[in-house]
Amino acid sequence: xxxxxxxxxxxxxxxxxxxxxxxxxxxxxxxxxxxxxxxxxxxxxxxxxxxxxxxxxxxxxxxxxxxxxxxxxxxxxxxxxxxxxxxxxxxxxxxxxxxxxxxxxxxxxxxxxxxxxxxxxxxxxxxxxxxxxxxxxxxxxxxxxxxxxxxxxxxxxxxxxxxxxxxxxxxxxxxxxxxxxxxxxxxxxxxxxxxxxxxxxxxxxxxxxxx
Amino acid sequence: xxxxxxxxxxxxxxxxxxxxxxxxxxxxxxxxxxxxxxxxxxxxxxxxxxxxxxxxxxxxxxxxxxxxxxxxxxxxxxxxxxxxxxxxxxxxxxxxxxxxxxxxxxxxxxxxxxxxxxxxxxxxxxxxxxxxxxxxxxxxxxxxxxxxxxxxxxxxxxxxxxxxxxxxxxxxxxxxxxxxxxxxxxxxxxxxxxxxxxxxxxxxxxxxxxxxxxxxxxxxxxxxxxxxxxxxxxxxxxxxxxxxxxxxxxxxxxxxxxxxxxxxxxxxxxxxxxxxxxxxxxxxxxxxxxxxxxxxxxxxxxxxxxxxxxxxxxxxxxxxxxxxxxxxxxx
Numbered sequence: 001x002x003x004x005x006x007x008x009x010x011x012x013x014x015x016x017x018x019x020x021x022x023x024x025x026x027x028x029x030x031x032x033x034x035x036x037x038x039x040x041x042x043x044x045x046x047x048x049x050x051x052x053x054x055x056x057x058x059x060x061x062x063x064x065x066x067x068x069x070x071x072x073x074x075x076x077x078x079x080x081x082x083x084x085x086x087x088x089x090x091x092x093x094x095x096x097x098x099x100x101x102x103x104x105x106x107x108x109x110x111x112x113x114x115x116x117x118x119x120x121x122x123x124x125x126x127x128x129x130x131x132x133x134x135x136x137x138x139x140x141x142x143x144x145x146x147x148x149x150x151x152x153x154x155x156x157x158x159x160x161x162x163x164x165x166x167x168x169x170x171x172x173x174x175x176x177x178x179x180x181x182x183x184x185x186x187x188x189x190x191x192x193x194x195x196x197x198x199x200x201x202x203x204x205x206x207x208x209x210x211x
Numbered sequence: 212x213x214x215x216x217x218x219x220x221x222x223x224x225x226x227x228x229x230x231x232x233x234x235x236x237x238x239x240x241x242x243x244x245x246x247x248x249x250x251x252x253x254x255x256x257x258x259x260x261x262x263x264x265x266x267x268x269x270x271x272x273x274x275x276x277x278x279x280x281x282x283x284x285x286x287x288x289x290x291x292x293x294x295x296x297x298x299x300x301x302x303x304x305x306x307x308x309x310x311x312x313x314x315x316x317x318x319x320x321x322x323x324x325x326x327x328x329x330x331x332x333x334x335x336x337x338x339x340x341x342x343x344x345x346x347x348x349x350x351x352x353x354x355x356x357x358x359x360x361x362x363x364x365x366x367x368x369x370x371x372x373x374x375x376x377x378x379x380x381x382x383x384x385x386x387x388x389x390x391x392x393x394x395x396x397x398x399x400x401x402x403x404x405x406x407x408x409x410x411x412x413x414x415x416x417x418x419x420x421x422x423x424x425x426x427x428x429x430x431x432x433x434x435x436x437x438x439x440x441x442x443x444x445x446x447x448x449x450x451x452x453x454x455x456x457x458x459x460x461x462x463x464x465x466x467x468x469x470x471x472x473x474x475x476x477x478x479x480x481x482x483x484x485x486x487x488x489x490x491x492x493x494x495x496x497x498x499x500x501x502x503x504x505x506x507x508x509x510x511x512x513x514x515x516x517x518x519x520x521x522x523x524x525x526x527x528x529x530x531x532x533x534x535x536x537x538x539x540x541x542x
Contacts, residue, residue: 034414038289038429043409047287074326078264078290080319083326121322178318179431181355182348186432 002153003209006102008065010208012056015069018204019049022197032193036180040079041193048077048085061100066093066110080178081194084118084131091117104152111139122177129175129187131194138163138202153209160206163199170195212411214510219408223265223287234536236276244285244292245300246272252281257375257384258304261313261368262297263320264289266407267428270365270506273537279372280313280535288407288509289429291319297327301336309337309381311388313368315360316344339381341388343367345395345517347456348425348434359427362469362517363395365505366529369538373531387528391519396457398449399515401426401433401471405508424448426515428471428508442478446485449516454493459520463498465529466490467517472507474514479503482514490518499529505537 003010022029022045029042052069059065070090074082095113096102102110115135118124124132141162145155170192178194180187216222223244230246231239238249245262252258261271262284271283281304286292301310310331314324321342328338343360367388374387401423404413407430414430417423422440425433440448453459468483470476483502490497498521506515519525532541 030410034410038431039407039410039414040287040290044287044290075293075295078286078293078319078323080291080322082291082293083319083322121326122318176355178356179427179429182359182427182431182434184350184355184434 004152005104006107006152008059008062008100011062011065012059013208014205015049015056015065016053017207018201019053021200021204022046022049025200029193029197032191032196035190036175036183036187037193038179041081041197044077044079044081045085045197048073048082051076061098062096062102063093063098066090066096080122081197084122084194087121088114088118088135104155105146108139108143108146108155111142115139124177127173128177129170129173129180129192129195130177131192131198133170133173133192134163134166134195134198135201137166138199156202156206156209160202163202167191167195167199212406212408214406214408216408219411222408223285226265227285230272236534236536237272240299243296243299245296245303246275246283246285247300247303248276248281251304252306252376254306255308256306256378257308257381258282258306258310259313259368259372259375259384260284260297260300260304260310261364262286262292262300263315263317264291264429266405266509267506269504269537271368274365274368274535276533276535277542278376278531278533278535279368279538288409291317291323294323294326294330297324298330298334301327301331301338302334305336309339311371311375311381311384312338312340313364313371313388314340314342315364316342316357317359318356337381339385341367341371341385341392343392343395345392345397346427347396347398347452348427361399361428362397362467362506362515363392363519365469365501366395366465366467366517366519367391369533370525370528372533373528376531387524391525394457394520395517396453397515397517398452399426399428399433399471399513400424400445400449401511401513403473403512405430405472405511407509422513426471426508426511426513428506430508430511442482442485446482446489449514450486450489450493453516453518454495457520459490459495459518460493463521463523463526464490464495465499465519465521465525466497467501467505469501469506469515469517470504471511471513471515472504473510473512476503479514486516498526
């Protein structure tokens with residue numbers, strides 16, 4: 001039994017599942033960040049997403065849910081991940097309006113608005129070896145699937161696969177943004193921690209839509 | 212990992228309790244994790260804020276007090292503080308003359324301070340920002356995040372704090388800050404990695420017979436690894452890239468030979484002696500200096516060299532009274 005729309009409860013479950021996946025993988029994320037960053041991505045994301053979970057039941061609308069989650073990440077994560085994930089969710093919330101249910105294409109528009117906000121905040125382009133390398137292809141794949149007449153499950157499945165492929169594609173890249181960029185060529189050969197945690201967003205979405 | 216902590220999660224909160232207990236000149240807002248002067252600055256004077264990840268002590272909290280900072284926002288270890296902390300600090304310390312944010316050029320710090328400055332402007336506080344990006348180890352180009360902000364931050368906080376204390380307005384204070392930022396250069400090296408409490412093990416492995424040149428202040432690897440060498444050769448590896456980047460002759464220079472946290476003072480003095488010899492040979496005149504641990508990287512062994520090409524005004528501001536846990540003179 002899969003969902004055909006994205007309800008307030010489903011999106012709250014999405015963020016709950018995202019927090020759980022982050023928590024399960026926080027040591028791995030920190031290991032990735034030790035290689036090319038400053039060894040705090042797992043701990044920071046685990047702290048932030050755990051704080052998000054404590055507020056999920058307060059929301060009565062989808063924009064309220066996403067804006068609160070975004071602000072919570074901004075104020076608890078720190079680093080680059082706080083403002084970037086926070087901006088992603090806040091801009092998504094600003095795009096949905098005060099509703100309790102989204103059609104798949106409306107959710108796609110919100111994702112796109114979130115991504116654009118994140119890119120503006122991070123001044124990031126594709127192939128900088130960042131979160132954007134997982135998020136951007138995932139959102140493109142989601143939109144393309146819907147445009148081809150796919151249902152929500154197939155669109156999310158396409159997004160999940162594209163996010164994973166985008167994440168894996170960061171491994172050979174030389175970082176041009178963030179702390180990894182200081183390593184120059186030495187940043188190549190390591191998977192990007194931000195792209196890795198970004199892919200979890202779509203793993204979490206697939207998990208909650210498929211149940 | 213062997214550290215004097217209760218738990219990795221509580222390092223910052225517990226350290227703030229100790230800072231408050233140790234220094235009567237500051238007060239700590241534990242909720243927002245901001246260190247303030249115990250006695251606020253006179254009304255009408257520009258306020259100065261800095262902040263960043265913890266683990267670099269005494270920077271920044273140890274530089275809060277008369278003649279330096281009005282507030283320091285403390286992030287988790289090696290993690291930028293957040294816009295809500297910075298906004299709280301900014302609105303609290305503003306006396307009506309505006310606030311200068313001193314920001315080290317790291318993507319996270321820049322983004323968080325940017326968000327805070329936007330929010331403060333909405334709240335009606337005038338905010339100016341100076342970015343410190345002085346690490347010559349990083350090739351500044353369009354393809355990286357730009358140079359890291361390191362040792363110059365310490366000297367800048369001292370000088371700019373004095374400018375604000377003597378009543379210069381926000382535009383002048385910003386101009387002084389920019390002058391220091393433009394004329395400061397640093398280069399660092401590490402003998403060992405550091406261990407982030409939440410990670411529990413060293414950030415990178417450095418064999419006993421190797422050193423990392425061009426290290427930052429977060430245990431991020433440097434630009435290249437080399438076989439261990441004597442102090443004289445290491446000093447040359449710090450001095451040369453700095454002098455290659457900016458001509459320090461013909462001006463009074465302020466120098467800081469800084470320890471990364473895990474190196475004994477005797478080695479820092481020894482290194483300073485080597486550095487001075489090289490600088491004198493290059494015709495550079497050190498007018499003022501600091502030797503010690505001022506901007507550290509937890510338990511990393513190693514050192515960094517910072518030079519600021521000064522002028523009479525900057526030397527005068529450097530000599531002005533300062534009363535903080537980390538720097539204290541003239542009173």
